[in-house]
Amino acid sequence: MxxxxxxxxxxxxxxxxxxxxxxxxxxxxxxxxxxxxxxxxxxxxxxxxxxxxxxxxxxxxxxxxxxxxxxxxxxxxxxxxxxxxxxxxxxxxxxxxxxxxxxxxxxxxxxxxxxxxxxxxxxxxxxxxxxxxxxxxxxxxxxxxxxxxxxxxxxxxxxxxxxxxxxxxxxxVPPRTYSLTTVTRPGFLRRCITYVIDLTAVTVVAMPTAMLITIAYDSTVVRDMATWQAIPAIGHMFGHDVTINDLTMLISLLVFELVVPLLHGGRTLGGGFTHMTCETRTRSGWRRALFYAARTAVFVIVVFARLIPLACIFTFALLIFYVVKKQMPYDLLPADNEPVVADAPIRP
Structure with a gap:
C-alpha cells in the first residue's frame, strides 16, 4: 500500500x-x-x-x-x-x-x-x-x-x-513546430526546471570536491586513512559552523550562477538546455553588475538557508513576490533603454 x-x-x-x-x-x-x-x-x-x-x-x-x-x-x-x-x-x-x-x-x-x-x-x-x-x-x-x-x-x-x-x-492532431530562440521572459516552470538543473550541477561538483579535500586532509594532516575524519569548521556565521562542504558549495554556486551566465549572455548551464537567459532585460556596465550582485545574493540566501537567519521567510516572500509580479525582484532593477524587450510576453 x-x-x-x-x-x-x-x-x-x-x-x-x-x-x-x-x-x-x-x-x-x-x-x-x-x-x-x-x-x-x-x-x-x-x-x-x-x-x-x-x-x-x-x-x-x-x-x-x-x-x-x-x-x-x-x-x-x-x-x-x-x-x-x-x-x-x-x-x-x-x-x-x-x-x-x-x-x-x-x-x-x-x-x-x-x-x-x-x-x-x-x-x-x-x-x-x-x-x-x-x-x-x-x-x-x-x-x-x-x-x-x-x-x-x-x-x-x-x-x-x-x-x-x-x-x-x-x-x-499534427505536431506543432517550435522556435528555439532564447527566451528572455521565462515563466515559472521554465525557471524551476532551469534552477533544478543548475543546482544539480552545483551539487555534483561541490560534493565530490569536498570529499577529495577531506581525503587529502586525512592523508596529510591527520595521517590516518583508516577512519573518515571531517575537516574542522573553517569559520562561523550567525552562530553556525561553516564547513568545507559549505565552502565548496559556495564556490561551485558562484561558478555556475555568476561566472557562467556572465560569460554566456545570461545563460547558465540549465538555461542553455532550456533555451532561457536570466538577463530578462538588456543591461550593461554598472546595471549589469548590480543585477548579477542581487541575483547571486538571492541564490546564496536560498541555498545557504541553514546558515542565514530568516532565510526561509525570505524564500517564502520571494515566492509570493513572483506570484504577484511574475518576475524576480532582481528582474526589476534598472536596465538600458530597451522597453520593447522589457515588455516581451512571458514564455512558459
Whole structure:
C-alpha cells in the first residue's frame, strides 16, 4: 500500500528531467505536454511495479514449493485458450493493452521511427520477463513469476498497435513546430526546471570536491586513512559552523550562477538546455553588475538557508513576490533603454 501511495509522488519528481528534455526540444511546454510527461513517467514506473510486485512474502517456503521454468513455446497460448477459455484470452488481451501506451509514447512523444520502436518495445518486454525470471536480478532468491515467450509476442504487438495509434493521432492532431530562440521572459516552470538543473550541477561538483579535500586532509594532516575524519569548521556565521562542504558549495554556486551566465549572455548551464537567459532585460556596465550582485545574493540566501537567519521567510516572500509580479525582484532593477524587450510576453 505504501508503494502505491508513493507511486504518483515519485513519478512527479522523476517528471522533472522529462520536462527539461521537452524544453530542450520544443523550447516551451504546454499544460497538455506536462500531463503527458507526468503520464509517461507514471506509466514507466507502473509498468515495472505491476509486473514485478508483489513478491511472495515467505521466500524460503515459496522457493521450496515452486520451481518455475521458462515457457519457450510461442504457440502455447493456443493450448491455454483451449484449456482455460476466456481467462486465457483475457490474459493475452491484457498483455496487449498493457503495452499500448508504450508504443503510443514512442511514436507521439519521442517520435522514433518504426525501425527503432519495434526493437525498443521488444527489449522492454524482454527486460520485464528477464527480471521476473531472475527474481529481480537476484533480489528474490528464485523466479517468482513465469518467463513466457508468449508475453514477449503479445507485449510487442501491443506496443506496435500503440505506435500505429500514435501515427493516426498525428494525422488528426499534427505536431506543432517550435522556435528555439532564447527566451528572455521565462515563466515559472521554465525557471524551476532551469534552477533544478543548475543546482544539480552545483551539487555534483561541490560534493565530490569536498570529499577529495577531506581525503587529502586525512592523508596529510591527520595521517590516518583508516577512519573518515571531517575537516574542522573553517569559520562561523550567525552562530553556525561553516564547513568545507559549505565552502565548496559556495564556490561551485558562484561558478555556475555568476561566472557562467556572465560569460554566456545570461545563460547558465540549465538555461542553455532550456533555451532561457536570466538577463530578462538588456543591461550593461554598472546595471549589469548590480543585477548579477542581487541575483547571486538571492541564490546564496536560498541555498545557504541553514546558515542565514530568516532565510526561509525570505524564500517564502520571494515566492509570493513572483506570484504577484511574475518576475524576480532582481528582474526589476534598472536596465538600458530597451522597453520593447522589457515588455516581451512571458514564455512558459
Amino acid at each position: 505504501m508503494a502505491i501511495a508513493l507511486w504518483p509522488f515519485l513519478s512527479a519528481a522523476l517528471t522533472v528531467p522529462v520536462l527539461a528534455l521537452l524544453y530542450h526540444r520544443y523550447n516551451r511546454i504546454r499544460f497538455s505536454q506536462t500531463l503527458v510527461a507526468y503520464g509517461t513517467v507514471l506509466y514507466a514506473i507502473g509498468l515495472l511495479c505491476f509486473t514485478l510486485y508483489p513478491m511472495p512474502e515467505d521466500a524460503v517456503a515459496y522457493c521450496a514449493a515452486h520451481h518455475l521454468t521458462p515457457q519457450l513455446n510461442p504457440l502455447q497460448f493456443v493450448g491455454d485458450i483451449r484449456t482455460d477459455g476466456l481467462s486465457a484470452i483475457m490474459q493475452l488481451a491484457l498483455n496487449v493493452i498493457f503495452f499500448l501506451p508504450l508504443g503510443f509514447i514512442i511514436g507521439r512523444v519521442f517520435r522514433w521511427p518504426i525501425a527503432a520502436a519495434l526493437p525498443v518495445a521488444f527489449a522492454t518486454s524482454l527486460l520485464v520477463e528477464t527480471l521476473q525470471l531472475t527474481g529481480f536480478l537476484g533480489l528474490y532468491p528464485c523466479s517468482y513469476r513465469l518467463f513466457d515467450v508468449d508475453d514477449l509476442i503479445t507485449n510487442t504487438l501491443g506496443a506496435l498497435l500503440g505506435y500505429g495509434a500514435a501515427k493516426l493521432f498525428d494525422r488528426i
